[in-house]
Amino acid sequence: MKIIKDVIALKFKTSESEGVILHGEGQQGDYITLELRKAKLLLQINLGSNQYGSILGHTSVTSGSLLDDHHWHSVMIERYRRNVNFTLDTHTQHFRTNGEFDHLDLDYELSFGGMPYSGKPVGGGMKNFRGCMESINYNGDNITDLARRKKLDTSSFRNLSFSCVESHSFTVFFNATSFLQLPGRANQDVVSLGFQFRTWNADGLLLFSNLDDGTLEIALDDGKVGVHFNVTQMKNTRIDISSGS
Numbered sequence: 517m518k519i520i521k522d523v524i525a526l527k528f529k530t531s532e533s534e535g536v537i538l539h540g541e542g543q544q545g546d547y548i549t550l551e552l553r554k555a556k557l558l559l560q561i562n563l564g565s566n567q568y569g570s571i572l573g574h575t576s577v578t579s580g581s582l583l584d585d586h587h588w589h590s591v592m593i594e595r596y597r598r599n600v601n602f603t604l605d606t607h608t609q610h611f612r613t614n615g616e617f618d619h620l621d622l623d624y625e626l627s628f629g630g631m632p633y634s635g636k637p638v639g640g641g642m643k644n645f646r647g648c649m650e651s652i653n654y655n656g657d658n659i660t661d662l663a664r665r666k667k668l669d670t671s672s673f674r675n676l677s678f679s680c681v682e683s684h685s686f687t688v689f690f691n692a693t694s695f696l697q698l699p700g701r702a703n704q705d706v707v708s709l710g711f712q713f714r715t716w717n718a719d720g721l722l723l724f725s726n727l728d729d730g731t732l733e734i735a736l737d738d739g740k741v742g743v744h745f746n747v748t749q750m751k752n753t754r755i756d757i758s759s760g761s
Contacts, residue, residue: 518619522595524550524654526628529680530647533584537591537645540626546573548620550591551642555584559593559602564617573615579604582714590651595620628652628659629676648680700725 528537533555541547549560557580562573579602583589594601597618602609630644652659662668664678688696713722715736722741723734733744737758745755 518621519655520597520619522548522593522620522655524593525591526649526652527588527590528645528647528649529586529588530645531584531586532643532646534643535645535647536630536642537649538626538628539631540622542621542623544621544623546619546621548622548626549642550593552583552645553578555582556580557583557591557604561595561600561613561620563598563613563615563620565615573613573617575611575613575615577602577609577611579607579609586647626654650680703728 592603730747
């Protein structure tokens with residue numbers, strides 16, 4: 517099928533940094549792939565190249581970062597001939613595809629959430645998407661509704677369900693002056709804690725706590741995580757441990 521105009525829209529959320537969101541390709545070398553790569557959204561599209569190499573149609577555009585935050589993100593791809601609007605949440609990029617061809621010639625089906633094995637040539641080495649999608653629309657067709665009503669063949673996908681498990685973790689954002697203070701536990705000999713964090717800053721205090729016999733600090737120092745103990749009962753002995761880069 518040769519298509520001169522496309523409108524693809526969907527919402528997704530995931531805690532994985534890699535995964536194919538949609539993929540389709542044709543016998544003439546045309547293809548379109550939307551995937552997460554290193555927690556960024558990567559759109560690759562090729563409206564056609566010739567066998568002599570004088571026309572190269574491959575076009576690649578990235579958008580966003582840290583998209584594996586288990587929050588909903590909306591995506592829309594609008595193409596008319598070689599003109600493409602690529603929207604992630606509220607940010608839109610406009611670009612023209614490389615090459616000289618206007619049609620997206622897809623001989624095979626367009627798949628969402630990965631590339632099921634069908635014996636047809638597909639790109640290798642890419643992981644299937646793991647997470648939740650909703651409001652999938654392709655050129656006016658509500659794919660989510662069609663799949664739910666079993667109007668589409670979903671037998672090639674495993675572990676496909678029509679419910680989305682909510683995360684039990686909550687994200688807290690800190691600026692230069694904010695902090696989160698929790699009540700401590702007196703007369704405790706053991707301290708146990710765990711958390712995940714992301715930041716663009718190379719330095720900063722992650723955690724501070726007063727202990728019965730000193731203090732505990734966890735901080736970023738030049739991009740490395742350092743754990744610092746100040747033990748007052750040992751004449752202010754300081755113990756430093758660092759990890760990461």
